[in-house]
Amino acid sequence: MFSFVVRKLGFLKDIPLLAILFDSLMRLWMFIVKPELLHWIDDLEENVERMPGTTVGIHKYGGTAFNYSGKEFAHVHSNGLVDILLNKELKKSLMMDGKIKDHHLFKNSGWISFYLHNKQDVAYACYLLKKAYDRAREKQNSVRQALIVQSLQ
Amino acid sequence: MSLKQTFYKVRSSKIVQGILIANIFAFLIIGMQSSLLPKDVGVLVFSEFVIIPLLMGIIMAWCWKDTNMRGTQITACSILGSLMAILLSFIFLGEGIICLLIVSPLIFGFVIAGAFIGRSMFKKSNQKLNISIVSLLLGIFIVDSLSDHHHENMVSDEILIHASPAQVWQHVVAFDPISQKESYWLFNIGMPSPMATTVSEHKLGANRKCIFSNGYIFDEKIVKFDVNENLVFDIIDQPKDPEIMGHIDIKRGQFMLKDNGNGTTTLIGNSWYNLHVFPTWYYDLWAESITRNVHFRVMEHIKLLSER
Numbered sequence: 001m002f003s004f005v006v007r008k009l010g011f012l013k014d015i016p017l018l019a020i021l022f023d024s025l026m027r028l029w030m031f032i033v034k035p036e037l038l039h040w041i042d043d044l045e046e047n048v049e050r051m052p053g054t055t056v057g058i059h060k061y062g063g064t065a066f067n068y069s070g071k072e073f074a075h076v077h078s079n080g081l082v083d084i085l086l087n088k089e090l091k092k093s094l095m096m097d098g099k100i101k102d103h104h105l106f107k108n109s110g111w112i113s114f115y116l117h118n119k120q121d122v123a124y125a126c127y128l129l130k131k132a133y134d135r136a137r138e139k140q141n142s143v144r145q146a147l148i149v150q151s152l153q
Numbered sequence: 154m155s156l157k158q159t160f161y162k163v164r165s166s167k168i169v170q171g172i173l174i175a176n177i178f179a180f181l182i183i184g185m186q187s188s189l190l191p192k193d194v195g196v197l198v199f200s201e202f203v204i205i206p207l208l209m210g211i212i213m214a215w216c217w218k219d220t221n222m223r224g225t226q227i228t229a230c231s232i233l234g235s236l237m238a239i240l241l242s243f244i245f246l247g248e249g250i251i252c253l254l255i256v257s258p259l260i261f262g263f264v265i266a267g268a269f270i271g272r273s274m275f276k277k278s279n280q281k282l283n284i285s286i287v288s289l290l291l292g293i294f295i296v297d298s299l300s301d302h303h304h305e306n307m308v309s310d311e312i313l314i315h316a317s318p319a320q321v322w323q324h325v326v327a328f329d330p331i332s333q334k335e336s337y338w339l340f341n342i343g344m345p346s347p348m349a350t351t352v353s354e355h356k357l358g359a360n361r362k363c364i365f366s367n368g369y370i371f372d373e374k375i376v377k378f379d380v381n382e383n384l385v386f387d388i389i390d391q392p393k394d395p396e397i398m399g400h401i402d403i404k405r406g407q408f409m410l411k412d413n414g415n416g417t418t419t420l421i422g423n424s425w426y427n428l429h430v431f432p433t434w435y436y437d438l439w440a441e442s443i444t445r446n447v448h449f450r451v452m453e454h455i456k457l458l459s460e461r
Contacts, residue, residue, distance in 0.1 A: 021263060024261070024263070025261070025262045025265075028262070028265060031225070031229065042225055045223075046223075058270055058273045064224070
């Protein structure tokens with residue numbers, strides 16, 4: 001259902017609130033048919049909130065966005081699909097495990113997709129989120145250092 | 154703990170307060186809108202299904218901001234708040250059950266969305282931004298309530314019948330009661346479906362009655378009567394049903410018979426209606442689906458009678 005809507009009706013995602021409405025309806029559906037999934041999403045949120053410098057907010061295309069220094073490094077849709085920004089090398093090595101997939105839309109990017117199917121997946125999702133967080137922090141730090149060097153020169 | 158203590162505990166609970174305040178706000182604003190900005194009975198604008206539920210969710214989130222509720226709990230309480238709004242609409246606004254069933258995805262969806270948007274807003278504690286968002290939503294509500302709303306649509310369907318136009322025509326103007334089982338889920342849960350049609354005379358200007366499963370009658374007048382070719386009728390009176398009361402006006406119906414020259418006839422059924430509930434991108438999907446299923450129930454019956 002989710003992939004069908006994304007594939008066939010994805011062009012509607014820029015209509016204000018429509019994607020958020022769709023995600024809220026998925027959340028309602030999951031609350032009825034698989035409430036434990038919402039607990040797993042909460043676990044992910046709490047895990048990310050413990051990482052210094054992060055914020056959790058609404059994702060513009062529905063779901064929960066995880067940000068570091070105001071920049072998104074991952075988001076989770078209410079059907080348990082976690083999209084995480086890594087880099088291509090890391091993505092390539094992780095894909096060998098067979099647990100993650102290309103991002104459901106941006107196949108040739110550093111983004112990956114991972115579905116929460118059971119409680120054990122939460123731990124792996126947290127591991128992936130930590131990788132993405134570290135990457136985002138390193139990137140931010142190198143930008144800061146570059147700015148400092150630039151200002152000293 | 155005594156019953157009285159339990160009552161006070163429930164009443165002072167932030168969760169209950171959030172649900173109650175959001176619902177009181179919604180009904181106050183709808184009451185104010187109806188008294189200050191009178192509009193036609195039954196017309197429900199887009200803001201009532203989008204902006205008010207969003208604001209309800211934001212109000213709930215504001216009441217819950219110090220409770221450290223997890224997302225799952227926010228979802229559960231938003232669902233409770235939405236159910237309460239739906240129940241109050243049934244009691245005080247006189248809406249029908251099927252009507253509420255149709256509207257409920259919008260209410261649930263936007264209340265949940267509002268609660269999560271609100272959670273994000275109040276976490277940031279940016280008062281200026283929060284006030285701007287709420288003011289913008291209220292502004293849209295006022296502008297939408299003051300605007301004119303009109304939506305007309307036509308639904309067309311066709312079916313191939315293995316009989317000549319003359320054989321089909323006999324069952325188009327009026328037909329015996331439909332005995333086939335309902336197949337459309339809304340008809341199965343109680344939405345009235347067409348059962349039979351009677352006509353005072355087989356001529357232009359005659360009165361036609363379309364009888365529905367719950368006994369409701371649509372009074373019609375034949376305005377075009379081209380034998381074996383075209384029948385057009387205007388709906389002159391429709392039942393005061395809580396499911397459709399003022400929300401949709403069926404204006405006109407038509408049956409066109411196209412002789413395919415090989416012993417078969419293509420029967421085309423057209424219906425015109427005015428929709429008074431908005432947003433149309435949502436309600437028109439339902440109106441089209443219902444009209445289409447009314448068409449097919451009648452046309453399948455005509456096909457069965459003509460091919461006998």
